[in-house]
Amino acid sequence: MKRLSLLCSLRSRAVALCVGGCLLWLFQSSAAAKPPNIVFILADDLGYGDLGCYGHPYARTPNLDRLASEGTRFTQFRVTGVTCCPSRTGFMTSRHPASFPKYMSDFGFGGRVTVTELLNQAGYRTGHFGKWHIGPDEPNGTYGIDEVGVKGSNKADPGGRDAGLFRDAIRFIERNRDKPFYVNVWGHITHFPVGPEQSLVDEFKDLEFNRADFGGHMQEKFEDALELQGDLADGMRNYLGDVWSLDLQVGALLTRLDQLGLRDNTIVVFSSDQGPAPVKLAGGKSEQPERRPFSVNMLGYAGGFRGGKHTQFEGGVRSPFIIRWPGNVPAGKVNETSVTSGLDWLPTLCAIAGVKIDAAGQGFEGQDVSDIWRGSDRSPERPLFWKVSSAGAKVSALDGRWKFHEGARGSAQPLLYDLSTDPKERTNLAGDHPDIVKRMETLIAAWSATLPEDYEKAAAGKGKQKAKARRKAKGKRKSKK
Numbered sequence: 001m002k003r004l005s006l007l008c009s010l011r012s013r014a015v016a017l018c019v020g021g022c023l024l025w026l027f028q029s030s031a032a033a034k035p036p037n038i039v040f041i042l043a044d045d046l047g048y049g050d051l052g053c054y055g056h057p058y059a060r061t062p063n064l065d066r067l068a069s070e071g072t073r074f075t076q077f078r079v080t081g082v083t084c085c086p087s088r089t090g091f092m093t094s095r096h097p098a099s100f101p102k103y104m105s106d107f108g109f110g111g112r113v114t115v116t117e118l119l120n121q122a123g124y125r126t127g128h129f130g131k132w133h134i135g136p137d138e139p140n141g142t143y144g145i146d147e148v149g150v151k152g153s154n155k156a157d158p159g160g161r162d163a164g165l166f167r168d169a170i171r172f173i174e175r176n177r178d179k180p181f182y183v184n185v186w187g188h189i190t191h192f193p194v195g196p197e198q199s200l201v202d203e204f205k206d207l208e209f210n211r212a213d214f215g216g217h218m219q220e221k222f223e224d225a226l227e228l229q230g231d232l233a234d235g236m237r238n239y240l241g242d243v244w245s246l247d248l249q250v251g252a253l254l255t256r257l258d259q260l261g262l263r264d265n266t267i268v269v270f271s272s273d274q275g276p277a278p279v280k281l282a283g284g285k286s287e288q289p290e291r292r293p294f295s296v297n298m299l300g301y302a303g304g305f306r307g308g309k310h311t312q313f314e315g316g317v318r319s320p321f322i323i324r325w326p327g328n329v330p331a332g333k334v335n336e337t338s339v340t341s342g343l344d345w346l347p348t349l350c351a352i353a354g355v356k357i358d359a360a361g362q363g364f365e366g367q368d369v370s371d372i373w374r375g376s377d378r379s380p381e382r383p384l385f386w387k388v389s390s391a392g393a394k395v396s397a398l399d400g401r402w403k404f405h406e407g408a409r410g411s412a413q414p415l416l417y418d419l420s421t422d423p424k425e426r427t428n429l430a431g432d433h434p435d436i437v438k439r440m441e442t443l444i445a446a447w448s449a450t451l452p453e454d455y456e457k458a459a460a461g462k463g464k465q466k467a468k469a470r471r472k473a474k475g476k477r478k479s480k481k
Contacts, residue, residue: 038267050301060243079273082386093364106457126183127146128148129166162245189243222299271319385397
């Protein structure tokens with residue numbers, strides 16, 4: 001009898017272990033099969049060289065530096081525009097912004113499918129928090145985004161002007177932790193005006209500023225700030241305080257992902273929409289009394305590259321790009337060879353998430369570079385183009401090592417640079433390589449033939465005024481509830 005009881009007990013334990021093992025296997029298989037979450041943190045006008053891990057001599061960015069050390073940092077990433085809306089258009093639609101006849105922030109994407117729509121249709125919960133600038137409408141459901149939380153800067157927040165939108169994004173993640181999610185966290189730092197809370201500036205009170213610590217083209221910005229009677233050390237402290245507050249909020253988001261157990265199955269990407277804003281704007285705007293105190297703080301660093309926001313030189317189109325995805329993206333790697341683009345965002349995420357697309361049929365212009373994210377050093381073979389949405393605007397192109405700019409207004413002289421030896425675009429080689437000039441002009445002519453002949457924009461300020469009115473009305477409705 002005892003033997004029978006023992007046998008029954010052993011059999012029960014064996015069945016329990018078998019069932020437990022099967023359940024564990026099913027749970028692990030289910031977890032492994034769940035598509036990765038995606039968090040896209042996009043800074044505004046942050047320069048290529050504004051982070052510690054990208055070489056800034058003074059920046060304090062421990063959380064973003066850690067993100068880079070736990071993932072891969074790219075040095076050859078290019079955005080699709082030199083101002084906010086065109087760059088964001090490339091990420092959202094995988095289309096060159098100049099291909100839209102109606103300006104996107106005024107009229108939207110003209111029915112073009114977006115990355116958020118595709119992921120939403122595949123079962124992702126989608127969210128967007130912070131800056132918008134991609135269309136006139138912002139209600140939930142726009143572009144397949146379940147939750148749209150457009151929010152401006154809050155300069156009085158002790159955590160920095162973007163702290164509120166990061167908190168909103170974290171709450172979205174908490175609500176959707178049990179399902180795959182995609183969230184845009186699009187901040188305002190370091191867009192004009194830079195004027196953080198004094199407590200953030202005081203973090204750099206002991207800074208010993210030396211303008212010689214910065215590369216050549218940054219010296220032009222310093223001269224512009226001095227012409228506006230700015231104090232360079234004080235302006236730098238203000239700028240660093242703004243960036244520091246951004247890093248604090250990135251750290252808070254990363255910590256919450258860890259606390260929720262989402263770290264291993266979440267792709268976290270950090271980038272900037274274009275290069276740093278200039279100190280002085282055309283038309284004397286920067287000299288206006290209400291703007292001057294903030295203009296002298298616009299000391300974003302393009303890492304020594306020429307130009308910045310509003311220009312198609314490398315300082316305007318080359319942005320930081322960091323990806324962390326544990327177990328999939330190599331940790332601690334710096335990719336210096338792969339020339340990738342904001343156009344690649346949509347097809348790459350769709351490939352990773354298992355979303356089938358018809359790139360040609362749907363008009364996507366980017367490529368799936370998921371193999372590059374996972375560690376390949378290859379560089380896609382294709383030219384990249386930049387053009388603002390204006391008839392007759394000059395085109396810049398990058399093909400292999402050659403960067404070409406059509407002749408500037410009032411000048412027929414084109415510019416040609418060999419980025420393999422002259423990444424800062426100092427020596428014009430157009431006269432030495434007429435064959436390369438002709439090839440680049442042929443590429444540009446073929447691409448330009450596919451673009452609209454004319455462009456339409458809303459009356460100056462009208463689109464922004466309508467959007468502000470809608471947000472104000474939306475806020476009033478919320479306050480009544």
